[in-house]
Amino acid sequence: MxxxxxxxxxxxxxxxxxxxxxxxxxxxxxFPLMSLEERAAILQKFHPDHKEEGRRELKVGASKGYSIAHEFADLLEARSRVAPDLVDLSNVDMETDVLIVGGGGAGTAAALLAEEHGAKVILATKLRHGDANTMMAEGGIQSATKREKDSICLHYLDTIGGGHFKNEPGLVANLVTEGPGVLSWLENLGVAFSKFPDGRLRSLHGGGTSRRRLHFCGDITGIEIMRTIRDEARNRQNINVLEFSPAVELVLNAHGHCAGALLYNLETEEYILVKAKATIITTGGCGRLHVQGYMTTNHYGATADGIVLGYRAGLQLKFLHTVQxxxxxxxxxxxxxxxxxxxxxxxxxxxxxxxxxxxxxxxxxxxxxxxxxxxxxxxxxxxxxxxxxxxxxxxxxxxxxxxxxxxxxxxxxxxxxxxxxxxxxxxxxxxxxxxxxxxHYQNGGLEFNDRSETTVPGLFLAGEVSGGVHGENRLVGNSLLDVLVFARIAGKNAANYARDKARDGQMTLEHVRFYHKELEEAGIATDRIAPILLPDYTDPEVRKRQLTAH
Amino acid sequence: MKAEDNQETGLKEKTETGKLKLIPIYVMGKRYQVPHALTIMKALEYAGYRFIRGCGCRGGICGACATVYRKPGDYHLYVGLACQTVVEPDMYLTQIPFYPANRAHYDFAQLTVEPEEIFKLYPEVFRCIACNSCTKACPMDIPMMDVISAVKQGAIARAAGLSFSCIQCGLCVSRCMGELPQYHIAQLARRIHGSKLIPRAPHLTAAMTAAKDEKCQKMLGGLMKSDIRQLITSYNSREIEPEMAADDWTPANCDYL
The missing domain is CATH 3.90.700.10 (Succinate dehydrogenase/fumarate reductase flavoprotein, catalytic domain)
Known part of the structure; x- marks a missing residue:
């Protein structure tokens, strides 16, 4: 057109x-930049996050009372896809050291590092390996690589200023400190950054940066990174990739540790029980929830599945009141x-x-x-x-x-x-x-720390599903960096945890039963189920005729 | 998400009678009436399909929705990405969400830049008969036959450059008479080029050291402990690198360097 x-x-x-x-x-x-006061005023009046009617307080779970967008609340105030009583937890289908849930940039990078630290890895993903927002990142990856004019401290300041000074300091410190190492790792794997003839990285400004530190591969930085690390994962014998197999519930054990997950084969509609010594959630973001009716840049699979899984297992939410x-x-x-x-x-x-x-x-x-x-x-x-x-x-x-x-x-x-x-x-x-x-982006997510750990032992996070790195607003180029920095930390720490600390115990879905009970006690009678796994764009007239579907 | 406001189809346009202008398309031979201005992907969803395969980024960059189609009275086979191609009346289409392709395993760190390495891993590269079907089948307009030709000549940099926008949808593989896995071969060429042929960024090692040295970490520790007023002061006094400055620009204020 x-x-x-x-x-x-x-x-x-x-x-x-x-x-x-x-x-x-x-x-x-x-054109003059706004002062911090002008920024606050325009956000208050025009940014969709600030619309009171767009959100509500959660009635259940670890962050009960926290006010977030209806689209998230609908997911969290919903029942599991599978009745816990139907699952035979004594019948484990697969066993591994590290289970990674989500096969985008974070999942793949975590898999590489876990494997390098001696773990056998299962990478379970909802669609194809690499189908993720990482693939779609265009802008680039920030990092202070030119020390004659830039430093990690300036990157730190830019990042927390962009996040309204609310970011978790320890997480931002990791983000900026590990940046140059991540770029070097990518270069080593064969990612072709746009360079000057002498090899010096070309770099540009992005919104909110004080130095030009946005490194890129044409305007397809994400696909270049994703296809390269995916190619590397395919060379590793101890990484077993399960496509079209999203996780629908985490499984805990008698000690309250994470013990793996229940997967769902989208094509055969079977449930598969995977027992793992450590689990990493890398499911990405939420664009396909169309928060406040907005169009999205996100991948088809961006339905916030990991938020649902982690929240039911008892994790708190951080900064999920803001989306980008x-x-x-x-x-x-x-x-x-x-x-x-x-x-x-x-x-x-x-x-x-x-x-x-x-x-x-x-x-x-x-x-x-x-x-x-x-x-x-x-x-x-x-x-x-x-x-x-x-x-x-x-x-x-x-x-x-x-x-x-x-x-x-x-x-x-x-x-x-x-x-x-x-x-x-x-x-x-x-x-x-x-x-x-x-x-475009889920600024917040599940709570984790600078070791990529959560409050549930054996459960780690990386990437967009987590909250805290970006505070209330992420800067350009900090997402690819976040994904890779924390995935590398999670992969390494999960492998070490699996080797040294994991405790075997009776597997349980009691947390799901408890969550269902909490829903009933809060008076939430609903037929909603979550995670939704796939968005539904069927024409409403057609849907009326689909009497038995979905 | 409410079904009523469908953010994906964005259907607003109606004819005078209050109805959408519909056209017939044939999905794997079966006729459906769909709005005329939609992409193939949105038209299929309009018709009632809910994708598991054949749908990915919906932005023309992931290679999940490769589609082939023919038009009435025309022997040509057309290719496109379902998320990027607008429906045409009476088109016959099918998606090809997956196509098997042989992929070699290798220890990337051990590979050298010698073209023979690629020949050993993918000897079938010499089965190319230069029919150009791969190029014709590429929805990204990559001259894939030239990529293969460059590999055969040992011109790895050329192969890498020409194939840079490859989304690995597999359509080239589906049309190849020589049975080559073009996109895997191109991926290997790009990795060798990116890692071993173009000069490494000379400033990265120093930046890695600087990031972790004591002075820098101490300064960072100071920022982490600062209260919000101190942070705002530091933030507001940042010197901004001019947009059009040369890459060797250096700041007047060296506080955080």
Whole structure:
């Protein structure tokens, strides 16, 4: 769908203001950044997290009374997929040292490290190995690698400032300290970072960074990392990958330790009991819950399964009251609505503009602030750009990048997005993109510590399912880093735990029975079950006729 | 999520009669009426399919939803990703969610940059008859035959560069007369290139040492113990690297270096 009608006409407005904006950019004149007070005010008024009607207090579980989005509360106030009495816990189907639940970036990196520390690993994943948000990360990976101008302390400051100074300090310290080591590990495995001819890593700014420390592989950093570590995992004999086998419940033992999980074969509909000395949850995020009705950038499998599993096993929630809306999701063409347009477009020089071709926010604000400013421009100030398909957006002026950095830069540095638009007849090196905030990331999650441990012995976490690293708002490039830093810690610690500390004991699903009882006592009578595993996009008319399905 | 507001189909457009404009498509030979502007993936969901296989990132980057189709009166086989391709009237389609491909096992650390290493692991690379079917089948527009040709010539860097946007959907493998696993071969070439052929980042070792040295960890410890007012002061006084500065820019304020 190339631009037609009104949007097409409005592009000429953008073109009219472009040369003046370019000259300001070249002179280093920028739209002023907001003060912390201005940030707080705009978030309060326009960020979806702050809508009271969008959330409610949990009535059950370890974080009872905590107010989170209805979409999460619905999952946590739901019953298990399987009645505990139906499961024969004396009949173990598979046994292993380390069970990893979730086969994205975190799960795969954890598997590699656990295996290197001597563990036999089962990696159980809901879809294919590698089907995850890691695969979709475009922007890059932050780390202070250039010591003549950057340090882990500056990375620390940027990160906690972006998170509203609420992040867990110990977790952030790990994140920034282990960063350079993670990049070196990836380089060693063959990840092809974008480099200068002498090997020096190219790097860009992202929203909220004080130094250009966003390292990248074109605009497909995530897939390059994911396919490389997945390839390595396939070389390791002691990593057994079970695809299409999501975990639906953790299994504990008589000591209250984690003893493995109950898996569900999506294709044969069998339940499989896996006994493990240590378990790592790496199930990722929640975009497919469509919090507050937003479109999402997330993978099909991002249904917050791990939150449900961990919460039923007694873990607390941290920072789950905030989710991240990425400022620039595609809002036109409709067919690819919600897809991520990486922040790196702004880092490379593209302006964010309203219907009059004017800037209204600095392009380098942290994501929550940038999103709130776009929502304000469209909803309060009435300066959004109509898409012609009943929605509003703002312009992201990508053609500036070719003018600033040389003809062909957009196609070379953003090959992924270039081809997506090209399929719809739009050349983003010549025409700007229409964007609007889109549900992107689960800032919070289950509580864990700087050793990736939880309050349940034998249960570890890594990646988006965890909460605390990013406080109330994550910066660009800190997610790929989080995933790999804490997965490596979890993999190593889980392997060591399995070898030295794990205690065998009678397996039990008593915690699930207890949770069901708590639901009843709280007066929650529901036929909801969780985890939901897959979203349902069937047409409502068709669903009415599906009398026996799901 | 409420069924009523379907964030995925985003169906808003209606004709004057209040009905969507529907077109027929044939899914594995069976006819369905679906809205005309949807992608194949969303059209299948509209029709009542709930994917287990054949659906992944929904953003054209994971390779889960490879699809082949033909149009009426046209002998060509078309390829696309279901999440990126818009339906056309009377198209006949099927998804190919998985296609078997031989993958070699190797100890990556022990491999050298000699092309013979790849030849040994994938001798079938020489079965390529240059028919170009793989290139025609690639939904990412990768010249896959040229990638294989580069591997045969030992031009690993060229193979890596040409195949950089490969999403490993397997369509090339499904069309190959020489029975090659193109995407596995390209993956190996890219890893060798990334790890062993291009220069390593010379600044990483120093950065790793700096991150863990005593002075730096002490400074970090100080920040971790700071109260929020001190942190806000430090945060507000950060010097911001200019966007258009050269990579060798150095700050005036060296407080945290």
């Amino acid at each position: 190339p631009y037609t009608g009104e949007p097409k006409k409005l592009i000429s407005v953008v073109e009219k203001t472009r040369s003046e904006r370019l000259s300001r950019k070249r002179k280093g004149e920028e 809306y990425h400022p620039t999701g595609i809002v036109f063409p409709e067919q690819v609505g919600g897809l991520l347009v990486t922040e790196k477009f702004r880092g490379a020089g593209a302006n964010v503009l309203n219907i009059n071709g004017e800037q209204f926010v600095n392009e380098k604000e942290p994501r929550d602030v940038e999103s709130a400013a776009i929502i304000r421009e469209c909803l309060e100030r009435g300066k959004g750009v109509p898409t012609g398909t009943g929605k509003l957006g703002v312009w992201l002026d990508s053609p500036m990048i070719d003018i600033l950095l040389g003809e062909g830069t957009v196609e070379r540095d953003f090959p992924g997005k270039y081809i997506v638009y090209k399929r719809f007849g739009i050349d983003i090196s010549r025409e700007p993109m229409l964007v609007y905030p889109t549900l």
